[in-house]
Amino acid sequence: MKREHQGTGSIPVGEKDFRYVDREDLDRFVRECLKRAGADDPSADAVTRSLVGASCRGVDSHGVRLLPHYIKALTGGRINGAPNLRYSRISGGTGRLDADDGFGHMAGYRAIEEGMRLADENGIGAVTVINSSHFGAAGSYTIHAAEAGYLAIALCNSDKFVLPFDGVESFHGTNPISFAAPLSKERPYLFDMATSSIPFNRVRQYGAIGRHLPPDVAVDENGTMTTDPERAVSLLPVGGSTYGYKGAALAGMCEVLSAALTGMAFGNHLLRMAGPEYATPRHLGHFFLVMKPEAFIDPDLYREQMESYLADLRSQAARPEARVMAPGDREWAEEAARCKNGIPIDPAVWAEFAHLASNFGLVPLAANSE
Amino acid sequence: MKREHQGTGSIPVGEKDFRYVDREDLDRFVRECLKRAGADDPSADAVTRSLVGASCRGVDSHGVRLLPHYIKALTGGRINGAPNLRYSRISGGTGRLDADDGFGHMAGYRAIEEGMRLADENGIGAVTVINSSHFGAAGSYTIHAAEAGYLAIALCNSDKFVLPFDGVESFHGTNPISFAAPLSKERPYLFDMATSSIPFNRVRQYGAIGRHLPPDVAVDENGTMTTDPERAVSLLPVGGSTYGYKGAALAGMCEVLSAALTGMAFGNHLLRMAGPEYATPRHLGHFFLVMKPEAFIDPDLYREQMESYLADLRSQAARPEARVMAPGDREWAEEAARCKNGIPIDPAVWAEFAHLASNFGLVPLAANSE
Numbered sequence: 251m252k253r254e255h256q257g258t259g260s261i262p263v264g265e266k267d268f269r270y271v272d273r274e275d276l277d278r279f280v281r282e283c284l285k286r287a288g289a290d291d292p293s294a295d296a297v298t299r300s301l302v303g304a305s306c307r308g309v310d311s312h313g314v315r316l317l318p319h320y321i322k323a324l325t326g327g328r329i330n331g332a333p334n335l336r337y338s339r340i341s342g343g344t345g346r347l348d349a350d351d352g353f354g355h356m357a358g359y360r361a362i363e364e365g366m367r368l369a370d371e372n373g374i375g376a377v378t379v380i381n382s383s384h385f386g387a388a389g390s391y392t393i394h395a396a397e398a399g400y401l402a403i404a405l406c407n408s409d410k411f412v413l414p415f416d417g418v419e420s421f422h423g424t425n426p427i428s429f430a431a432p433l434s435k436e437r438p439y440l441f442d443m444a445t446s447s448i449p450f451n452r453v454r455q456y457g458a459i460g461r462h463l464p465p466d467v468a469v470d471e472n473g474t475m476t477t478d479p480e481r482a483v484s485l486l487p488v489g490g491s492t493y494g495y496k497g498a499a500l501a502g503m504c505e506v507l508s509a510a511l512t513g514m515a516f517g518n519h520l521l522r523m524a525g526p527e528y529a530t531p532r533h534l535g536h537f538f539l540v541m542k543p544e545a546f547i548d549p550d551l552y553r554e555q556m557e558s559y560l561a562d563l564r565s566q567a568a569r570p571e572a573r574v575m576a577p578g579d580r581e582w583a584e585e586a587a588r589c590k591n592g593i594p595i596d597p598a599v600w601a602e603f604a605h606l607a608s609n610f611g612l613v614p615l616a617a618n619s620e
Numbered sequence: 621m622k623r624e625h626q627g628t629g630s631i632p633v634g635e636k637d638f639r640y641v642d643r644e645d646l647d648r649f650v651r652e653c654l655k656r657a658g659a660d661d662p663s664a665d666a667v668t669r670s671l672v673g674a675s676c677r678g679v680d681s682h683g684v685r686l687l688p689h690y691i692k693a694l695t696g697g698r699i700n701g702a703p704n705l706r707y708s709r710i711s712g713g714t715g716r717l718d719a720d721d722g723f724g725h726m727a728g729y730r731a732i733e734e735g736m737r738l739a740d741e742n743g744i745g746a747v748t749v750i751n752s753s754h755f756g757a758a759g760s761y762t763i764h765a766a767e768a769g770y771l772a773i774a775l776c777n778s779d780k781f782v783l784p785f786d787g788v789e790s791f792h793g794t795n796p797i798s799f800a801a802p803l804s805k806e807r808p809y810l811f812d813m814a815t816s817s818i819p820f821n822r823v824r825q826y827g828a829i830g831r832h833l834p835p836d837v838a839v840d841e842n843g844t845m846t847t848d849p850e851r852a853v854s855l856l857p858v859g860g861s862t863y864g865y866k867g868a869a870l871a872g873m874c875e876v877l878s879a880a881l882t883g884m885a886f887g888n889h890l891l892r893m894a895g896p897e898y899a900t901p902r903h904l905g906h907f908f909l910v911m912k913p914e915a916f917i918d919p920d921l922y923r924e925q926m927e928s929y930l931a932d933l934r935s936q937a938a939r940p941e942a943r944v945m946a947p948g949d950r951e952w953a954e955e956a957a958r959c960k961n962g963i964p965i966d967p968a969v970w971a972e973f974a975h976l977a978s979n980f981g982l983v984p985l986a987a988n989s990e
Binding site for chain 1: 748859866873876882917933944945
């Protein structure tokens with residue numbers, strides 16, 4: 251159960267009936283499905299990159315498991331598969347991207363790149379996105395910036411699944427915050443966290459594989475604590491029943507920056523990601539911040555500082571059978587392992603993928619023979 | 621015990637033997653003590669503003685309770701009472717302030733104001749501070765920006781008191797994050813949270829008034845959970861023993877932005893705030909981000925969005941005997957109540973203040989006659 255404590259959303263590997271697939275084949279399959287369903291090349295590329303990347307890092311809750319959902323949103327008309335993105339620079343350090351109801355993933359990569367251009371010029375840049383849709387894992391975009399040498403924050407609101415502190419009904423989304431920072435000798439420093447204790451995609455994933463939830467993370471429709479993923483209708487903010495005012499405040503910051511600052515919908519008014527209606531655009535907003543280390547400090551000193559900090563952190567004394575890790579360590583280790591051993595696909599997703607292959611006349615995913 | 625769940629650090633009012641004082645008299649007393657101890661006028665003004673402001677909002681852990689500590693740091697030589705602040709703009713949207721080992725409060729107000737100037741020009745600005753000292757409540761600076769119409773984030777690292785996730789010894793500071801956003805018809809949207817479940821100043825405050833800590837927030841020197849404030853040596857990150865990887869990641873972001881990005885010391889290397897050594901400057905770093913709403917969206921739409929969001933939030937159904945509040949609601953209500961009824965001073969602080977009055981030949985604080 252160790253992985254549950256690290257929040258990657260990873261499916262425990264070695265589960266019976268899981269199939270393992272190569273990254274290249276998964277990449278092909280996801281991209282082709284999206285194109286057959288009506289996505290143009292840039293949209294299909296962006297969604298594939300985000301989903302396959304999340305699956306490789308072990309963030310299965312936001313990985314290829316979501317492909318059938320996006321296909322439904324695309325064919326239903328909620329998502330525009332061939333959007334005309336319009337970027338407007340507003341001031342020296344800020345801009346806004348209109349996603350034209352396209353995939354949030356394409357908008358996310360474009361927005362963070364515009365942020366990088368602003369940071370090149372002024373040291374810092376912030377870009378909001380309007381008229382967007384679900385953008386998958388927030389870490390997709392902060393990693394993109396950090397691998398190019400920038401510090402980055404990405405955040406978003408989402409449809410209501412989380413209690414306000416002292417409340418009894420869903421109000422906020424699981425509202426993720428990701429932060430990444432560049433490192434010179436390894437993959438970026440990275441976190442990507444829901445401001446609930448667990449993300450709702452993860453609740454569904456637990457349900458799909460028939461497992462119980464941890465305690466103090468979810469309530470049923472009566473507002474009573476539950477560990478049954480099928481009965482969970484609302485999540486507690488991080489900090490739980492005692493300190494959840496902190497998670498709720500962070501969730502609120504996501505609402506302010508991605509809805510109040512964009513004119514888009516707040517979590518409690520957003521159309522449900524999970525339908526049943528898939529024809530109407532959801533008009534999500536996102537927020538991205540990018541900074542260049544050298545706009546603050548000598549970049550060599552920055553990198554030395556990061557190395558020294560991470561070396562100290564990783565050498566801390568740990569609980570029995572545990573190891574103190576830096577944010578991102580688990581994800582990058584998982585990526586290395588999955589590149590070697592294949593990416594696990596659970597039986598429910600495997601069946602959905604077979605159905606998609608058949609519908610679209612595609613060569614099905616090939617399971618590794620191990 | 622309600623206040624404990626809202627994290628303001630507020631002393632429960634009505635406690636036996638508490639004295640109540642007027643804001644004006646408290647302001648006079650704090651300022652005069654600082655000046656007699658060697659602070660120049662701008663330093664004394666900034667520290668007084670931050671401490672008295674925190675005490676008024678109910679954030680007693682970071683309020684005037686800290687005055688004797690600062691006096692010790694000033695007279696001991698740790699803090700330069702007449703610093704020569706040097707601000708350097710580095711790029712269009714970034715700058716760095718050298719605090720010359722002065723009070724972090726003066727550096728904080730100056731840095732956030734430089735951030736506001738950058739935001740006036742480019743929509744956004746970030747300012748780091750180097751060679752600083754403890755800056756009190758991070759909210760002091762975000763409130764200052766938000767009351768002038770800006771969104772702001774302030775964060776800092778601090779000396780080690782918090783376990784890394786899966787660790788058994790202190791590594792991070794309680795590393796606070798504050799976010800504030802301007803509102804048109806009321807005081808700012810505001811949160812100011814330690815990334816531990818509770819701040820260590822609060823542990824000391826519990827100790828001073830002889831109360832027990834809540835469960836799952838602190839461990840003793842053996843790494844065993846404790847509710848005894850006198851035995852607590854290390855705190856858990858927010859999220860506690862199960863989801864503390866989230867609090868630890870947020871604490872890490874504070875280390876990256878206030879130490880790696882400034883060249884200052886990480887929490888695990890910082891000299892102890894509480895001494896016993898008070899002669900050596902601590903070389904703290906801070907980080908401030910400021911944004912103008914109108915650099916992203918029509919400001920009227922932003923304000924309408926905020927009003928609509930807060931009205932929705934405050935009208936949510938609540939747990940029995942509770943009320944759903946927006947971040948900041950409790951603090952601003954407390955400020956209104958304390959402006960009317962006086963600011964409570966606990967017996968330990970009252971005795972210390974009497975001692976300071978005697979030492980400095982000052983008129984003691986006047987207790988209200990109620």
